[in-house]
Amino acid sequence: MTNEQCTTLKVLDNVPFGQVSGEHLFFALRLERPEWKNWQPGQFVMVRPSGWAMDMLWARPFSICRVSNRDLVLFFQVVGRGTRRMATLKSGDEVMVWGPLGNGFAVEPDTPTLLLAGGIGIAPFVGYVHSHPKPWNLHMEFGHRMPLNCYPYESINEKIMGDAHLEEKPEDLTLFIERMDKRIQEYGEQNGLVLACGPTPFLRTVQHLALKHKVRCQLSLETRMACGVGACLGCVTKVSDDMHANGVAAGRAQVCNHGPVFWADQVNLSEG
Amino acid sequence: MDMRLNLPGLPDFSFKNPILTASGTFGYGIEFAPYGDLTTLGGIVVKGLSLAPRAGNPMPRIAETPCGMLNAVGLQNSGVESFIKDKLPKLPWRDLPVIANIYACDPGEFAELTSVLAREQGIAAIEVNISCPNVKEGGILFGQDAAQAARVTEAVKRVAGDKPVIIKLSPNVTDITTIAKAVEDAGADMLSCINTLSGMGVDIRTRKPLLANVIGGLSGPAIKPVALRCVWQVCRAVNIPVIGIGGIASAEDVLEFMLVGAHAVQVGTANFVRPDFSFRLVREFEQLVQKMGITDLEEFRGSLKA
Numbered sequence: 001m002t003n004e005q006c007t008t009l010k011v012l013d014n015v016p017f018g019q020v021s022g023e024h025l026f027f028a029l030r031l032e033r034p035e036w037k038n039w040q041p042g043q044f045v046m047v048r049p050s051g052w053a054m055d056m057l058w059a060r061p062f063s064i065c066r067v068s069n070r071d072l073v074l075f076f077q078v079v080g081r082g083t084r085r086m087a088t089l090k091s092g093d094e095v096m097v098w099g100p101l102g103n104g105f106a107v108e109p110d111t112p113t114l115l116l117a118g119g120i121g122i123a124p125f126v127g128y129v130h131s132h133p134k135p136w137n138l139h140m141e142f143g144h145r146m147p148l149n150c151y152p153y154e155s156i157n158e159k160i161m162g163d164a165h166l167e168e169k170p171e172d173l174t175l176f177i178e179r180m181d182k183r184i185q186e187y188g189e190q191n192g193l194v195l196a197c198g199p200t201p202f203l204r205t206v207q208h209l210a211l212k213h214k215v216r217c218q219l220s221l222e223t224r225m226a227c228g229v230g231a232c233l234g235c236v237t238k239v240s241d242d243m244h245a246n247g248v249a250a251g252r253a254q255v256c257n258h259g260p261v262f263w264a265d266q267v268n269l270s271e272g
Numbered sequence: 273m274d275m276r277l278n279l280p281g282l283p284d285f286s287f288k289n290p291i292l293t294a295s296g297t298f299g300y301g302i303e304f305a306p307y308g309d310l311t312t313l314g315g316i317v318v319k320g321l322s323l324a325p326r327a328g329n330p331m332p333r334i335a336e337t338p339c340g341m342l343n344a345v346g347l348q349n350s351g352v353e354s355f356i357k358d359k360l361p362k363l364p365w366r367d368l369p370v371i372a373n374i375y376a377c378d379p380g381e382f383a384e385l386t387s388v389l390a391r392e393q394g395i396a397a398i399e400v401n402i403s404c405p406n407v408k409e410g411g412i413l414f415g416q417d418a419a420q421a422a423r424v425t426e427a428v429k430r431v432a433g434d435k436p437v438i439i440k441l442s443p444n445v446t447d448i449t450t451i452a453k454a455v456e457d458a459g460a461d462m463l464s465c466i467n468t469l470s471g472m473g474v475d476i477r478t479r480k481p482l483l484a485n486v487i488g489g490l491s492g493p494a495i496k497p498v499a500l501r502c503v504w505q506v507c508r509a510v511n512i513p514v515i516g517i518g519g520i521a522s523a524e525d526v527l528e529f530m531l532v533g534a535h536a537v538q539v540g541t542a543n544f545v546r547p548d549f550s551f552r553l554v555r556e557f558e559q560l561v562q563k564m565g566i567t568d569l570e571e572f573r574g575s576l577k578a
């Protein structure tokens with residue numbers, strides 16, 4: 001049963017995380033809790049501050065980071081026009097939110113599950129580890145370019161075992177990929193599950209390794225979005241022929257409502 | 273106040289209010305059902321349908337621009353049969369005029385699509401997209417050439433039975449009234465205008481175009497003045513009802529289009545501002561009409577003092 005809704009929520013606070021060259025580029029945006037009946041980690045919401053005029057029409061997609069009895073937390077990185085303005089949101093401001101959208105990550109309590117996060121791709125895993133019934137079956141490898149205190153890594157590390165890998169030089173990336181290769185192979189051998197979220201080049205690497213080691217793997221994709229509800233067809237990704245779910249036309253599926261989470265063997269990340 | 277709209281020349285056809293949703297911006301309607309009651313809308317125009325499924329253009333296919341957006345979706349759709357089988361039955365079509373928007377590569381194909389749709393009880397009217405700028409195989413030609421536009425109109429009318437035929441005009445022409453008159457003479461029951469304006473965007477850092485297709489269609493509030501001008505010119509040139517489209521994002525905008533002569537409007541890109549946009553607009557429009565003391569919309573329509 002779907003329970004999506006479009007509501008206006010008050011900002012409780014907008015807390016900066018870490019600093020990069022004296023600037024705050026990462027924020028935990030806490031909003032009033034929407035009246036959702038249920039949600040799944042990996043799902044996302046579309047966010048449009050009520051103060052935005054028509055010069056910027058689209059809302060922006062953000063993973064649901066955490067939901068508690070009191071609040072909905074999003075974690076975002078400043079990358080462009082919209083997020084720059086979102087950084088100025090203050091307590092009491094209003095934002096329009098619609099969701100929960102998309103399909104969320106698989107939760108298999110007894111399966112050893114490897115979480116692979118690249119940069120801000122860590123956001124949905126906060127909710128994942130905190131709502132997982134058997135967090136001792138989870139492990140995370142986290143690749144990041146900014147200082148670790150820019151990300152909600154502590155909140156994950158207090159619950160499960162994780163390894164963080166700072167990428168400063170090109171060699172660091174090579175080491176991180178080697179590490180992921182080894183770990184993915186291990187999870188393949190124990191019939192585990194691999195979940196990944198991060199920038200598209202990162203997902204391409206994970207996909208390649210997952211297919212190589214024949215491990216079940218889900219990828220959470222990122223694309224530009226306008227509607228978030230499957231209507232504009234602006235967010236599609238190439239999918240395999242056997243994914244002829246409702247509304248999938250001629251090999252391209254909307255990331256917003258057929259994803260954002262896809263099985264690694266069902267998507268083709270060549271475009272975009 | 274009664275918002276019902278009776279259309280001249282179409283005694284059996286009416287919209288319960290003048291606010292419809294534009295093709296390609298409201299999916300198949302179903303996507304928006306969680307956000308409002310579809311039957312409160314004047315009507316919906318579904319995503320462009322073609323005979324065979326189409327994959328559309330490569331990604332990226334949308335980009336945000338000041339007060340607007342560019343798209344080069346390229347008419348991705350799963351084909352008319354799949355629409356009739358999977359989508360139409362899910363729509364409350366008995367209480368909601370569902371207008372099928374069609375696209376084809378030649379008049380014969382347009383006619384074939386129309387005859388399939390003309391048999392469907394759930395389809396209220398057929399809107400013919402002769403103006404898509406995103407498809408290479410001649411799509412642009414029909415909309416830019418009066419004789420070709422007339423040929424498509426005749427072909428569609430011949431098989432449309434009692435379904436009204438709406439021809440959707442492109443603004444990417446020197447004189448939109450020439451095309452409008454040609455399709456009126458060819459038998460069009462209504463016109464809708466405008467489709468997107470041809471445009472492009474680039475990124476100076478990556479030195480890449482914003483769309484994989486390079487060129488796409490511009491829509492949203494940025495195009496409203498162009499749309500208003502087109503609707504005004506077309507309304508003065510023809511005697512059939514005109515549906516205004518282009519940048520409509522408020523109740524005031526709806527009245528602006530009616531003031532220059534439109535019978536109804538379609539809301540496009542504004543549906544992306546929030547998914548309940550059109551549902552709210554219907555309510556806000558009713559309030560505005562009351563507040564302004566307009567008692568007869570038909571009297572207000574086309575009353576521009578120019």
Ligand SMILES: Cc1cc2nc3c(=O)[nH]c(=O)nc-3n(C[C@H](O)[C@H](O)[C@H](O)COP(=O)(O)OP(=O)(O)OC[C@H]3O[C@@H](n4cnc5c(N)ncnc54)[C@H](O)[C@@H]3O)c2cc1C
Pocket residue numbers: 044060061062063064075076077078079080081082083084120123124221222223224225260
């Ligand atoms: C399902 C989903 C979940 C997401 N979750 C988060 C999250 O939890 N935290 C977070 O910080 N970000 C998340 N993102 C990315 C976020 O939506 C973009 O960073 C944001 O839309 C950028 O808006 P902007 O106006 O600042 O950037 P713009 O000015 O629009 O663009 C600036 C740059 O960012 C790129 N960009 C724009 N939109 C996206 C996008 N959707 N994905 C990737 N790059 C983009 C542009 O191509 C451009 O290079 C998510 C994206 C998706 C699709």
Ligand SMILES: Cc1cc2nc3c(=O)[nH]c(=O)nc-3n(C[C@H](O)[C@H](O)[C@H](O)COP(=O)(O)O)c2cc1C
Pocket residue numbers: 232294295296297319320321343345347373401440466467468490491492493495517518519520538539540541542
């Ligand atoms: C993403 C997108 C897809 C569209 N697809 C179609 C289509 O399939 N058929 C069509 O006739 N018009 C299509 N249009 C054009 C709209 O129906 C409308 O004419 C145009 O966007 C102008 O209105 P607006 O400024 O209110 O958006 C599309 C527009 C957008 C933004």
Ligand code: FES
Pocket residue numbers: 224225226227228229230231232233234235236254255256257
């Ligand atoms: S964002 Fe519109 S279809 Fe996905």
